[in-house]
Amino acid sequence: MELLLSLAVGLTIACGVWLVLRPRTFSVILGLTLIGYAVNVLILLSGRLGAQMPPISQKGATGLADPLPQALVLTAIVIGFGMTAYLVALSLRALGESGDDRLDNQDRNPADADPEA
Amino acid sequence: MTHLLLLPVLIPFAAAALLLLLRNAPMALQRSLALAATLGGLLVSVLLLVQQSEGAVASYALGDWPAPYGILFVADRLAAQMVLLLFVLALPALLMALAGSDGEGPHFHALFQLQVAGLAGAFLTGDLFNLFVFFEILLLASYALLAHGNGPRRSRAGLLYVVLNLMGSALFLVALALIYGTLGTLNMADIASLLPLVPEADIGLVRASFAILIAVFLLKSAVLPMALWLPHVYSVAAMPVAALFAILTKVGVVALLRLTVSLFGDAPVAQGLLLPWLPILALGTIAYGTIALFAADRLGIAAASLVLISSGILLFCVAFASPEGTSALLYYIPHTTLATGGMLMLAGLIGKRRGPLEDRLVRGPCVGNRLAIGGAYAVLAVAIAGLPPLSGFIGKLMLMQSVAPPHWQAVWWAALLFSGLCMTLVLARIASLLFWQPDDPLPDIRTGSSGRLAVGLLAAASPLLVLFAAPVSAYATAAATQLHQRTPYLDAVLGDAPPTQRERRP
Numbered sequence: 001m002e003l004l005l006s007l008a009v010g011l012t013i014a015c016g017v018w019l020v021l022r023p024r025t026f027s028v029i030l031g032l033t034l035i036g037y038a039v040n041v042l043i044l045l046s047g048r049l050g051a052q053m054p055p056i057s058q059k060g061a062t063g064l065a066d067p068l069p070q071a072l073v074l075t076a077i078v079i080g081f082g083m084t085a086y087l088v089a090l091s092l093r094a095l096g097e098s099g100d101d102r103l104d105n106q107d108r109n110p111a112d113a114d115p116e117a
Numbered sequence: 118m119t120h121l122l123l124l125p126v127l128i129p130f131a132a133a134a135l136l137l138l139l140r141n142a143p144m145a146l147q148r149s150l151a152l153a154a155t156l157g158g159l160l161v162s163v164l165l166l167v168q169q170s171e172g173a174v175a176s177y178a179l180g181d182w183p184a185p186y187g188i189l190f191v192a193d194r195l196a197a198q199m200v201l202l203l204f205v206l207a208l209p210a211l212l213m214a215l216a217g218s219d220g221e222g223p224h225f226h227a228l229f230q231l232q233v234a235g236l237a238g239a240f241l242t243g244d245l246f247n248l249f250v251f252f253e254i255l256l257l258a259s260y261a262l263l264a265h266g267n268g269p270r271r272s273r274a275g276l277l278y279v280v281l282n283l284m285g286s287a288l289f290l291v292a293l294a295l296i297y298g299t300l301g302t303l304n305m306a307d308i309a310s311l312l313p314l315v316p317e318a319d320i321g322l323v324r325a326s327f328a329i330l331i332a333v334f335l336l337k338s339a340v341l342p343m344a345l346w347l348p349h350v351y352s353v354a355a356m357p358v359a360a361l362f363a364i365l366t367k368v369g370v371v372a373l374l375r376l377t378v379s380l381f382g383d384a385p386v387a388q389g390l391l392l393p394w395l396p397i398l399a400l401g402t403i404a405y406g407t408i409a410l411f412a413a414d415r416l417g418i419a420a421a422s423l424v425l426i427s428s429g430i431l432l433f434c435v436a437f438a439s440p441e442g443t444s445a446l447l448y449y450i451p452h453t454t455l456a457t458g459g460m461l462m463l464a465g466l467i468g469k470r471r472g473p474l475e476d477r478l479v480r481g482p483c484v485g486n487r488l489a490i491g492g493a494y495a496v497l498a499v500a501i502a503g504l505p506p507l508s509g510f511i512g513k514l515m516l517m518q519s520v521a522p523p524h525w526q527a528v529w530w531a532a533l534l535f536s537g538l539c540m541t542l543v544l545a546r547i548a549s550l551l552f553w554q555p556d557d558p559l560p561d562i563r564t565g566s567s568g569r570l571a572v573g574l575l576a577a578a579s580p581l582l583v584l585f586a587a588p589v590s591a592y593a594t595a596a597a598t599q600l601h602q603r604t605p606y607l608d609a610v611l612g613d614a615p616p617t618q619r620e621r622r623p
Contacts, residue, residue: 025276039294040290043290046294079250087279103276
């Protein structure tokens with residue numbers, strides 16, 4: 001299970017990094033969201049996996065689930081959500097102002113446009 | 118006065134919440150509330166500095182949860198100094214905003230107070246996760262402040278800045294997850310006491326997690342491969358915002374200093390994480406800032422390049438982190454923050470007065486009110502370039518004498534002196550372009566008395582740092598000694614409680 005989850009985290013981050021390196025804001029935002037998901041899973045993993053661990057002390061239980069990573073991940077999710085919302089708003093504004101959703105068009109010459117565009 | 122420690126964070130937070138509620142109230146009310154909060158913060162941080170200068174490290178546990186658990190604030194001399202510096206910079210920035218630019222967009226004052234609260238919290242927190250939270254607070258406020266006032270240049274620069282910092286935040290979280298997974302704690306003092314005891318099997322993972330954390334702090338403090346965003350972002354921000362941004366890179370520097378000195382100490386697991394390469398990158402940053410300074414086509418970009426150079430200088434000191442070097446560093450930080458903040462503010466002010474030329478470095482009519490603005494420019498330029506008799510000269514002298522070990526000495530002196538020479542050249546050329554033109558000067562635009570006061574305050578900082586050089590450097594030396602002893606910090610946080618029993622997890 002640990003191996004599966006760590007592979008999933010690694011793969012998601014790899015996809016996210018690839019998307020972040022794309023030139024358009026939409027894929028960058030998707031990439032950042034993917035990386036955010038992977039990081040949240042990683043934080044949850046830092047408390048160790050355990051199917052038999054009760055969250056609150058019970059009679060006869062051998063151990064307890066670590067509550068701290070859950071608190072941390074909740075904070076991280078909330079912050080990540082706010083940041084993504086702000087980023088979407090900002091990129092929409094940039095799109096509205098310049099009519100282009102590329103991240104790198106400071107003084108772009110229209111002649112050397114991306115062939116994929 | 119045990120609650121004093123919390124007030125530099127709490128006052129701006131409460132003011133921000135109140136200002137958000139009062140968003141439709143008359144501007145005069147919002148302005149006076151923001152001013153009152155900043156003045157209150159300044160007063161509290163002076164009290165905190167006086168309290169900390171007596172020597173004891175104060176710690177404050179929210180909700181009175183004992184040390185390794187709970188939310189912890191710690192003030193030693195370093196933290197008290199940085200909080201005071203923050204409010205000393207925030208006051209002129211706010212005064213400049215009161216001169217009119219706060220009305221260009223909604224919620225300026227609430228965001229400004231939020232950013233101040235985030236900065237103060239980042240200096241005072243005793244817990245790595247709360248450091249992350251305060252970083253996010255100050256970043257979110259800075260994203261919104263950067264977009265304050267309209268313009269495509271601002272949204273575009275803001276977009277790059279946000280994406281870059283979101284990547285930084287993701288890395289920060291990865292580092293925190295790995296540290297918690299291996300060490301089982303995020304309390305800084307607790308980490309410091311656990312680091313010498315890391316079991317053999319975990320060493321690789323612990324080193325990797327701290328390396329990631331260092332990368333995050335270096336991104337915040339704009340070291341070379343991750344510095345390319347800075348001139349762009351700082352030069353498009355509105356005047357008061359840019360001035361406050363001058364302290365943003367210093368948050369990364371101070372966090373890194375805290376990490377290497379308070380947390381790592383001489384624990385073998387953390388050896389060699391910084392040393393072979395950080396001085397080289399720092400020197401590279403100085404070189405890059407110097408080249409960017411020559412290439413600058415706007416005064417704003419030139420001022421941002423000065424921030425880069427100062428970032429490189431500070432990081433070079435942090436890399437070696439000797440007690441003498443740290444005390445020189447702690448004298449240099451207030452000087453460089455206030456002077457570059459003043460220069461960024463002045464760039465905006467001059468840009469406003471030159472009309473269509475903005476702050477482009479091209480020949481044009483001379484800026485109006487030459488005496489006041491030119492005078493402020495001259496003082497700031499002399500201070501930044503490190504010419505005698507102002508504080509840059511004293512600061513650089515202290516840095517030269519104390520920072521580098523012998524085999525780095527030559528290249529360190531060369532970097533400091535050569536970058537100083539280049540700064541002198543470029544700043545003098547800019548001065549002759551802006552102030553030394555034969556045409557009739559432009560008509561003077563009234564800035565409003567608070568704006569004049571703001572520039573005056575920042576320009577006065579450097580002469581004051583020279584006049585009071587003895588007490589300031591004595592305080593810096595005491596702060597560096599306290600930081601390098603490490604035990605005062607650890608004892609104040611963990612107390613004499615027995616070490617917490619931890620289960621060894623698989």
